[in-house]
Amino acid sequence: MSAPIRLALVVAAAVALAGLTGLAVDAHAADSGDAAPSDAALVHVGDDALWPYTSRTRSVAGRTLAVNVLVHGDTDGVRRTFLDRDWERGGDSQLIPWRSAHGATRFTYAAVNGSGRWLSESFQANDGSYFGSRLHVRGYTPASANWTAVQAHEEYWDWFRLRHTVVGVDSAQSAVADDLRMTPGVARVTHRSLGNAGRVNGDGVATVVVFAVPLLGSLGWFRRVALRRGLLVAALPVALVATVRVGAVAVDGAFVGVPPKAVAALLYPVLALVLPWLTARLARPLSPLAAFLAATVGGAAAFALDLLAVGVTAPPVGLLTHRVSLALALGLLAAAVADSSGRSERTPTAAVFASVVVWGLVLLRALFGL
Template sequence: MSVPSRLALIFALVVVLAGLTGLVVDVHAADSGDASPPAETLVSVSDDALWPYTSKTRSTAGRTLAINVVVHGETDRVRRTFLDRDWERGSGPKLVPWRSAHGATRFTYAVVNGSGRWLAESFQANDGSYFGSRVHVRGYAPPSANWTALQAHEEYWDWFRLRHTVVGVDSAQSYVEDDLRMTPGVARVTHRSLGNAGRVNGDGVATTVVFAAALLGSLGRFRRVTLRRGALVAALPVALVATARVGAIAVSGDALPGVPPKAVAALFYPVLALALPWLTARLARPLLPPAAFLVAAVGGGAAFAFDLFAVGVTALPVDLLVHRALLALALGLLAGTVADADARSGRYLTAAVSASVVVWCLVLARALFGL
């Protein structure tokens, strides 16, 4: 063999070995590390928690791309949506022809039923060609959970790196979102912030998809908790209004002689103005919005009525009646906006809660300052 031929062969071997070394390093990188992410970096998904990124390793040190789609529904159904659609039976020509995909192992971290663990993807799907360009999706379905986290990105095969190069996530997220929006059985598609924005990771606003079965599951969950939690939400205003009234009467008597009445009022007013809406919002979170609104408004109305009757007010002036009705409705509005928050958009949820808090404050101010 001539010298040029030998040099060409050696060069080829070096190139191939270098490429294979890069591939091997990428594969074995998945085995290093085992540290769980800090609690403050996790986001809520249903009753669980999720680290909203993927990683090359079982640690945050290998962090790569951001989770950008969360699907609520049976995990097997989500998997079938990407891997086992029955195209001949009418999935529709507009839907994406997802196929099972190959790709490097990536991990994410989830806490389910109080137990945290690193998860490898439960499936990979793509639309496109491995050695061309494609939209690539990794799905993560924790055991015993009723949701699947997806990481979708657009990439192409780079011959000089001998691996894929990611070119963006926003377009891939929109691609998946549009497809799922048209998928039979999807009941709702919204958005929520996961706080994982970055140069490569987009704006940090994930697509939230709810399958009809998950929606029915929410109704079932509501039926299970409504008697207990709904009763608490309805009883809370009665308990706090009674606490403020009875407590103020007791304190202003022999307990603290000489204390000005205004000081006693300042002591108990936060129970109604602050504790009542805050505790109502906390208790109403597991309920569905219409039910949360109803029980909080009815509970508030009953509490305000009982309070007036307890002090002997039986003939209600119209202004007083209107104010108490508005106060009860404002309490119901606040409960309704925070209810079932995990399945709704973080951005719009924040705006709705802020608006309901403003309404509550305005109704309080109407009586407090005679507006």
């Protein structure tokens, strides 16, 4: 073997060994033990505090990328911006086709109400291809907090490293800022230095987005998908109550020999059981306030139209009170089960059980003349 070839092989081996050593060092850093950041490393987010980085582990030793977007208010709206794109902003078409994304778990640290803990992502989204290049977003919303920290970056899949390589943050941060700027309810978009500049992390200046009216933002009526679902929840009681009334009259006229109480026994469960069950199913993706308003207004309209259909134009106080109570009970049930965060399965809460009890008591009041 000639000297130049031997030299080339030695150089190649040295380069390969350096690469393996780098991987080993990287893996060791990722497996470092837990350590919370010092108070000096935290930045204030309202009354709370945030470590303005993400980490491979629950440790500052695994630090990776810098947080570069902060959103105050409407945490559900932020999540919908990236995971539910079935709405238009300001009459314009969607700016970025964000989709729910896969990606390695990264952590950040937040202190809320004086209690600090490491957080994993609340959501991940991307624009692009996992095995190509993409803009990648990780969002972090601490429990009981009214803000979301976002880390956005550009990356590509490296087949020889078998993982993503981050190339920068500027394009992804700008895309997120543009999307949120077009979101209804946003009051202003400003910038703030978080002191986390770096070679890949940019200049350390984060985009700060503030929602003007959190209640309106969480209500979701500005968003077409929530509006459609809200109208459906409101229309359901009208449709079911009318169906029961018309159906009972039709059966009574068509089948003379059928006892009226048998018809009532057949159709009453539609009002007592099917109506609240379907309302709860349809109201789940809405915010609690939107669900309450839709179900209450729909129930009140249904019961009022039903009374008008049988000629009751001036109901007595007791009857009016009962129908209003029934509409409010339906609204409370819808609000109790509503969950606009996107989780499809939840353990029933005390509020759900309580609202079911209220619905049952209001029904029993009428049945037993209380």
